[in-house]
Amino acid sequence: MIRTYDDYREIYRKSIENPEHFWDTIADQFVWHKRWTKTVDWNFNDPDVKWFVDGKFNITQNAIDRHLPLNSGKTAFIWEPNSPEGHKRIITYQNLHDEVCQLANTLKNLGVKKGDRVCIYMPMIPESVFAMLACARIGAVHSVVFAGFSSSALAGRIQDSDCKIVLTSDGAYRGPKDIPIKSVVDEALRECPGVEKVLMYKHTGTIVNLTEKDIIWQDVVPYASPVCEPEIMDSEDMLFILYTSGSTGKPKGVVHTCGGYMVYTCYTFQTVFQMDGLNDVNTNQNVFWCTADVGWITGHSYIAYGPLLAGASSVLFEGVPTFPDAGRFWNVIDKYKVTHFYTAPTAIRALEAAGLQYVAPYDLSSLKVLGSVGEPINEEAWQWYHKNIGKEKCPIVDTWWQTETGGIMISAIAGITPTKPGYATLPLPGIQPILVDEKGNEIPGNDVEGNLCIKFPWPSIVRTTYGDHARCRQAYFETYPGLYFTGDGCKRDHDGFYRITGRVDDVMNISGHRIGTAEVESAINSHIDVVESAVVGYPHDIKGQGIYAYVIVPSTTKNHDMLKKEIIAEVNKIIGPIAKPDKIQIVNGLPKTRSGKIMRRILRKVAEGEISNLGDTSTLLDPSVVEEIVKGRL
Ligand code: WT7
Numbered sequence: 001m002i003r004t005y006d007d008y009r010e011i012y013r014k015s016i017e018n019p020e021h022f023w024d025t026i027a028d029q030f031v032w033h034k035r036w037t038k039t040v041d042w043n044f045n046d047p048d049v050k051w052f053v054d055g056k057f058n059i060t061q062n063a064i065d066r067h068l069p070l071n072s073g074k075t076a077f078i079w080e081p082n083s084p085e086g087h088k089r090i091i092t093y094q095n096l097h098d099e100v101c102q103l104a105n106t107l108k109n110l111g112v113k114k115g116d117r118v119c120i121y122m123p124m125i126p127e128s129v130f131a132m133l134a135c136a137r138i139g140a141v142h143s144v145v146f147a148g149f150s151s152s153a154l155a156g157r158i159q160d161s162d163c164k165i166v167l168t169s170d171g172a173y174r175g176p177k178d179i180p181i182k183s184v185v186d187e188a189l190r191e192c193p194g195v196e197k198v199l200m201y202k203h204t205g206t207i208v209n210l211t212e213k214d215i216i217w218q219d220v221v222p223y224a225s226p227v228c229e230p231e232i233m234d235s236e237d238m239l240f241i242l243y244t245s246g247s248t249g250k251p252k253g254v255v256h257t258c259g260g261y262m263v264y265t266c267y268t269f270q271t272v273f274q275m276d277g278l279n280d281v282n283t284n285q286n287v288f289w290c291t292a293d294v295g296w297i298t299g300h301s302y303i304a305y306g307p308l309l310a311g312a313s314s315v316l317f318e319g320v321p322t323f324p325d326a327g328r329f330w331n332v333i334d335k336y337k338v339t340h341f342y343t344a345p346t347a348i349r350a351l352e353a354a355g356l357q358y359v360a361p362y363d364l365s366s367l368k369v370l371g372s373v374g375e376p377i378n379e380e381a382w383q384w385y386h387k388n389i390g391k392e393k394c395p396i397v398d399t400w401w402q403t404e405t406g407g408i409m410i411s412a413i414a415g416i417t418p419t420k421p422g423y424a425t426l427p428l429p430g431i432q433p434i435l436v437d438e439k440g441n442e443i444p445g446n447d448v449e450g451n452l453c454i455k456f457p458w459p460s461i462v463r464t465t466y467g468d469h470a471r472c473r474q475a476y477f478e479t480y481p482g483l484y485f486t487g488d489g490c491k492r493d494h495d496g497f498y499r500i501t502g503r504v505d506d507v508m509n510i511s512g513h514r515i516g517t518a519e520v521e522s523a524i525n526s527h528i529d530v531v532e533s534a535v536v537g538y539p540h541d542i543k544g545q546g547i548y549a550y551v552i553v554p555s556t557t558k559n560h561d562m563l564k565k566e567i568i569a570e571v572n573k574i575i576g577p578i579a580k581p582d583k584i585q586i587v588n589g590l591p592k593t594r595s596g597k598i599m600r601r602i603l604r605k606v607a608e609g610e611i612s613n614l615g616d617t618s619t620l621l622d623p624s625v626v627e628e629i630v631k632g633r634l
Pocket of ligand 1: 244297298374398402403404424486487502503509
């Protein structure tokens with residue numbers, strides 16, 4: 001237990017000196033069918049990392065059944081629908097158990113077996129979490145795809161991991177919109193002959209086109225048995241795949257395994273947020289709310305697994321922060337007396353811009369802890385959040401982590417370690433960050449800046465990228481041999497506190513969502529009139545980063561406005577609206593080196609408006625290209 005800053009320092013030191021002992025103590029708090037024989041076995045060259053070797057258990061037994069003897073009536077989720085006029089749903093741990101087992105049995109009846117991949121393309125309704133847990137219950141591997149991705153992005157993900165079945169709903173509400181997501185699935189399945197069945201939850205009542213593969217959830221799940229013995233899994237059996245963008249190529253399927261992910265998400269949830277006494281229904285009235293979507297890692301780790309493993313009560317919110325107006329978050333906090341609130345800087349900035357009149361009507365006095373995740377939080381937004389939402393009494397935990405890390409890595413511990421605006425602050429126990437220079441030499445000491453790496457494994461480190469282990473090695477372990485490379489730049493200040501400065505690779509962070517420049521370029525290039533394109537991120541007041549696209553089209557293309565609209569439509573079709581360019585500049589050429597490499601550094605500077613100092617342009621094949629680009633900049 002960490003109670004003071006001194007405790008943290010002491011526990012941190014011990015966790016580094018003897019990681020095995022540290023993690024054994026934590027892992028011993030779970031229910032294991034058979035205890036592990038070795039705590040960690042690893043090398044970062046292949047890479048090959050195993051935690052809790054030979055341990056046998058089931059994560060859902062730990063997330064659900066374990067809580068039933070004392071807390072079957074405790075709320076697991078309070079579901080708040082998209083519309084404030086809709087009806088909330090309360091899901092107790094007992095309800096969760098029954099729903100998950102019924103769905104697990106249904107999946108079994110549909111032929112899903114241990115190790116099979118199941119795609120989940122669903123809105124933010126409790127059934128999405130039931131779906132994840134039902135897979136875990138029977139040892140199937142879930143691959144949740146954010147329901148804002150297009151049919152072609154969905155198809156690519158289904159194909160890559162060869163999913164046998166897709167779980168979806170008829171439609172999804174997002175603010176004022178009613179999105180027919182079943183039809184997106186139908187479209188995707190034209191390219192996915194391997195999918196045998198589609199289980200569709202009727203949610204919005206939208207008219208759908210039923211095919212012979214379709215089964216309506218409500219027709220089968222309620223009739224299945226609410227008892228389903230958990231499949232006994234090995235620690236290193238796959239738990240899920242989650243696709244994320246990198247600097248090159250198509251999104252990668254990040255693989256997490258059962259044991260390490262369970263131990264790490266629960267431990268970090270409990271440690272960072274400090275929701276004491278979670279397992280006691282009578283003494284704990286805390287309510288956690290993570291506003292992410294389950295389609296992202298934040299939703300996996302801190303809506304589904306972490307809070308449930310810890311026995312917490314959480315809000316599950318279907319809607320968006322600005323519907324019906326920019327007071328919705330504050331309204332929900334007031335309504336459910338949320339104590340621990342976890343959101344993204346982009347949402348904070350958007351709600352700040354809307355004005356304090358949206359905050360004023362609500363009582364936010366239940367709040368104890370505020371969290372931030374997904375992108376660097378600028379000082380202005382931090383202060384606004386601290387003053388107007390936390391009323392200067394709630395610590396802000398700025399949590400740095402990644403899809404590949406599975407859980408929070410660098411963060412303040414609420415109420416225990418110091419916070420500092422713009423700083424993720426200190427590594428959690430067990431985490432060994434180091435900064436390196438371009439050549440991979442460690443940069444020691446304080447008041448320094450470098451590339452952020454981690455030098456020792458933690459339980460939920462990425463194990464592989466699905467179907468392509470070499471890609472996992474190349475992306476994370478090859479740049480600096482012997483280290484896990486995060487892709488982020490980072491400062492360590494005079495106190496040893498860490499401040500993430502943003503990606504140092506060709507990955508953008510748009511509203512806290514990770515998008516590869518290469519992916520957007522490839523989507524733009526698929527427009528018939530596009531010769532070539534280059535995409536960079538640029539500072540955006542609300543989104544953190546916006547997407548700036550430089551596009552070469554033939555001189556015969558006359559109507560540029562029309563073309564830009566078509567390019568946006570193309571990106572929407574191939575990836576989804578989250579990847580659509582904010583600015584498109586039509587150019588005649590791109591700055592390239594003599595070897596034909598695009599000099600993104602220059603394009604980034606122009607997009608940022610930093611044209612006075614473009615750096616060395618002498619190696620360019622044709623320096624006049626830069627002049628033209630600067631002149632035409634948007
Ligand atoms: C990238 C990972 C972690 C869940 C959501 C995003 C950036 C994340 C922070 C933070 C500064 C942050 C990094 C990281 N990032 N949290 N607190 N401060 N930057 O997961 O999609 O895998 O993206 O998000 O650049 O590498 P993701």
